[in-house]
Every structure is written in structure tokens, then in C-alpha cells.
Amino acid sequence: MTTFPSTDSMNETVTDRATLLPCDCLLVAVSVTDDESHLVAATTIAKGTHLFKLNGVETTTPTRFSVQLTHTSHLAPAPDATEAEIVARYGWRFMNHSCDPTTMIQNREVIAIRDMQPGDAVTFDYNTTEYDMAEPFDCGCGTDACIGLVRGARHLTAEQRTRLGVRLAEYLR
Numbered sequence: 732m733t734t735f736p737s738t739d740s741m742n743e744t745v746t747d748r749a750t751l752l753p754c755d756c757l758l759v760a761v762s763v764t765d766d767e768s769h770l771v772a773a774t775t776i777a778k779g780t781h782l783f784k785l786n787g788v789e790t791t792t793p794t795r796f797s798v799q800l801t802h803t804s805h806l807a808p809a810p811d812a813t814e815a816e817i818v819a820r821y822g823w824r825f826m827n828h829s830c831d832p833t834t835m836i837q838n839r840e841v842i843a844i845r846d847m848q849p850g851d852a853v854t855f856d857y858n859t860t861e862y863d864m865a866e867p868f869d870c871g872c873g874t875d876a877c878i879g880l881v882r883g884a885r886h887l888t889a890e891q892r893t894r895l896g897v898r899l900a901e902y903l904r
Contacts, residue, residue: 754822756783759853761818761825770825770854772833772847782853785823785839793865796824798836802862802902806839828881829854831874835898836860844898858884858891859898 751760751773759782760773776782785798787806797805808821817824823841826834832854834841847853854872857864858881867882884892884903892899 752818754783755819756822758782759822761822762850768825769827769852770822772849772851772853774849776843776847776851778843778845780843782834782841782843783823785836785841787821793861793863795866797865798823799860799862799900799902800839827852827854828857828868828870829872829874830856830870830876830878831872832856832898836900837897856895856898857881858887859895859903860900862903 749762749764749771751762751771753760753773754770758772758774758776758780759770761768762771785806788809789800790797790805790807791803793799793805794807797807799805808817808824812821826841829852833843833845833847833851834853834855835844836842836855836859841853841855858878861883863883863885864881867880870877870879870881878887878891880886884899887895892904
């Protein structure tokens with residue numbers, strides 16, 4: 732397995748080492764440390780690059796690890812998938828939230844919205860796909876754009892929705 736200095740949600744290099752687990756998409760990998768697992772760039776990725784397409788099982792029930800696709804549909808890893816299959820086929824499951832993300836999701840496509848270097852966290856703003864989070868949480872991204880409590884688009888002000896622009900899924904506009 733390849734190792735490199737891991738990064739936190741603000742893309743700062745930290746001192747511990749992470750193990751990279753390969754995904755079906757060669758542009759990304761799951762970085763595993765003692766504390767967490769998250770998706771990172773495995774190579775240099777240019778802004779505008781389509782990293783991969785979300786795949787999985789459609790369900791009407793949101794979960795902590797699902798991504799909302801429409802008003803009534805969510806995507807989740809296959810319930811019978813092994814850990815190895817989740818990493819390889821459903822690496823998107825390890826995408827963390829950031830209020831200042833590196834990617835956006837449009838029509839199941841994960842698209843880079845800024846250049847990324849190897850080890851940079853592959854993140855998206857959960858408020859751009861989720862109407863009402865199954866498990867709201869306090870954001871820890873630490874960016875100037877931090878919203879604080881992440882609960883879903885339903886809980887955003889009109890101004891906050893406007894700031895999200897094209898990153899906000901059509902079904903949430």
C-alpha cells in the first residue's frame with residue numbers, strides 16, 4: 732500500500748502517516764489513519780475534472796452515508812457490500828463535508844471545483860444535496876465560509892442558498 736502525509740479537512744499536511752486504499756477511480760483513494768477514513772486526491776486533479784460517477788442502491792430512506800439524488804431518492808452503498816467493496820466501488824461514501832469544498836455533485840457526477848494536489852481531501856458541501864440531514868452535525872471544517880450546524884438545505888436562509896449557486900442541486904432550488 733502507498734503512504735503519504737495525510738491531510739485534514741482544511742488540506743493542511745499533518746504529521747501522522749496514512750495508508751491509501753485504492754478505489755475503482757484512479758484519481759482518488761481512501762486515506763485511512765487511526766482516527767478516520769476519508770477520500771483524498773491520489774494524483775493532481777484540475778478544476779473541472781469529472782472525478783467519478785456516484786453509484787449504489789437507490790432508496791427512499793436517507794441514512795448517515797447516503798447522498799440525496801431527488802426529492803424522494805437517496806443513493807447508498809449496497810447493503811451486502813464488504814468493506815473492500817465499499818472502498819473500491821463506493822469510495823464516495825468517504826467524502827467528508829466542507830463549507831468550502833473541493834468538489835460538487837451534479838447529476839451523480841463528482842466534479843472538481845478547484846485544483847487539487849495528491850493528499851488533498853475530496854469534500855463536498857452536504858447542504859448542496861441533502862434537504863434534511865438524517866444525522867445533523869456541527870461542522871468542523873474551520874473555513875471562513877463555515878455554516879456551523881449542518882442540517883440540510885431546508886434549514887438554510889435564502890441568502891445562504893443563493894451563495895451556493897450552481898452547487899445547489901436542482902431539486903433543492
